[in-house]
Amino acid sequence: MDSYYFYVLLCADGTFYGGYSTDVPARVATHNAGKGAKYTKTRRPVRLLYQEAFTNEHDALSAEWHFKHQSRKAKEAFLDGKDVKWR
Template sequence: MLCADFTLYGGFTNDVSHRLAVHNAGKGAKYTRLKSRRPVKLLYYEAFDNKSAALKAEYAFKHQLRAQKLKYLEEHGININKLKK
């Protein structure tokens, strides 16, 4: 997800639309509860065969540098610089 302050947040869920609504309501992860980070926008999601694979991917994404996250997103057709106003 792209936060209002242009930071990136990634997480695990089995219901993407519900989780996005929870984050935007300020009741999601501690990171997205800050008003300065809301609203958040869904940029990209992936489906996994099982919870273990999803959690491993989440962990890997969260531990990347911002530049690595941006490169990953760009490889999947997402350029956040085009979203800035």
Template structure:
């Protein structure tokens, strides 16, 4: 096992103004997969527009936990999370 691997939790803004949270080892590659319609079932139905947020973790467990936490929040709490991390209504559709 390679202990130097970095894992990422990321949030996408979708065309219907919904958010998608996921985890990966390569955000740019995973986003390209979503754009190609080969990503998650959710992003095949809700076209992703851009990566709003990503956070690096030293281990898979922590990245998966961040993803799980985000996915189990209400939209209001997701917006609060994004605003706390510098994502504003000016650079995405938060409201």
């Protein structure tokens, strides 16, 4: 069974980046190599804060979309609710 992941990175400038992948460690390495997303390219290094597995791609992409469309305060509350140490 394949797994699909929603993940959250902490960028060097203190911003959050939400993404989707089937291989989170490889994707984080790609971000840190400057080949990930345009957003993270200039905000390296990035650090993985959170990842969540889903059984289907739709749900993982939906989690990514919802995270990206929240305010900074809501993103912080989401991470705090998951007991993620990001501060």
